[in-house]
Amino acid sequence: MLNAEIKRAAVESLQIEMTAISHLIPRIDDDFIKVCKAILDCRGRVIVTGMGKSGHIGRKIAATFASTGTPSFFMHPAEAFHGDLGMVTEKDIVIAISNSGESAEVVNILPIITRIGAKIIALSGRKDSTLVSHSDYFIDIGVEKEACPLGLAPTSSTTATLAMGDALAVALMEARNFTSEDFALFHPGGALGRKLLLKVDNVMHTGEDNPIVEKGASAKDALFVMTDKGLGAASVVDEKGKFIGLITDGIIRRALHKDNNFLDEPVENIMFETPLVITPGRLAAEALSIMEKHKPRPVTVLPVIDRNNEPIGIVHLTDLLRQGVV
Secondary structure (H helix, E strand, O other): OOHHHHHHHHHHHHHHHHHHHHOOHHHOOHHHHHHHHHHHHOOOOEEEEEOOHHHHHHHHHHHHHHHOOOOEEEOOHHHHOOOHHHHOOOOOEEEEEOOOOOOHHHHHHHHHHHHHOOEEEEEEOOOOOHHHHOOOEEEEOOOOOOOOOOOOOOOHHHHHHHHHHHHHHHHHHHHHOOOHHHHHHOOOOOHHHHHHHOEHHHHOEOHHHOOEEEOOOEHHHHHHHHHHHOOOEEEEEOOOOOEEEEEEHHHHHHHHHHOOHHHHOEHHHOOEOOOOOEOOOOEHHHHHHHHHHOOOOOOOEEEEEOOOOOEEEEEEHHHHHHOOOO
16 A cells, blocks of 8 residues: 555545534534533432444543543443343433444333433434434434445544543533533543642651751851751741741852851841741642742742641742652
């Protein structure tokens, strides 16, 4: 097969599937809205079922629902006929997928689902099919032709089904006011979860690990504290324990470059009086953003100051990077 023919076949496949998806747009109609409202009113779970390639697409649709605020799982129709129908309750909604609407494994379980009392949503390409006749709701996912040159392998039809499933999931997300924080809650192991769930409180150094010096302490004393804690900085407090500034190893190094007489001076004479700080409860990602955007150069530490203006912790850049906050 020539290179040009390979390219032509691939492009033609994409064009056919693109056309199939575009033909779904007029089907976002009153029936689609009824399906969305039925799912929103569902007191149970959305159970997706389908056989063969439709089953593979059904698994993806169920997974997308589950991760975007609609409790859902996939049920294999053949296994359902041999006991897994016990998963279905009268409070559930079953989305049954079959392009032909005649898949035996799917059709066989419809009467039992109806007897249980669950509602059935048909995703099918044939309105006059057995599946649709046994369903409470119908969404047309039919296509004019498959991208397969033989017209046999499910290609355009499965793409259209997946796209319609995504359309349902997105519409339900909007209706539920599903936020990025909600999404992160269901994806705690992912990068988004780390960004939206990890708080400053989770990564800051507190208690004995929180370097603090009093304003009357000498620069030498501050240097000992910073060396002991290993964070390269220390919060400076007044006699009431209120935060008044920050001393860093950078300040010490710059002062040493001139002379070492300052080591016996009070730390308040050389500290930053208005350093960048952050409050507890803020996102760790915010702390990283504050550090990176500081001009003229990024900073590596942020004191954590509570509502009483007391330094309750300190956040170091390496802790954020170690947690995968990027």
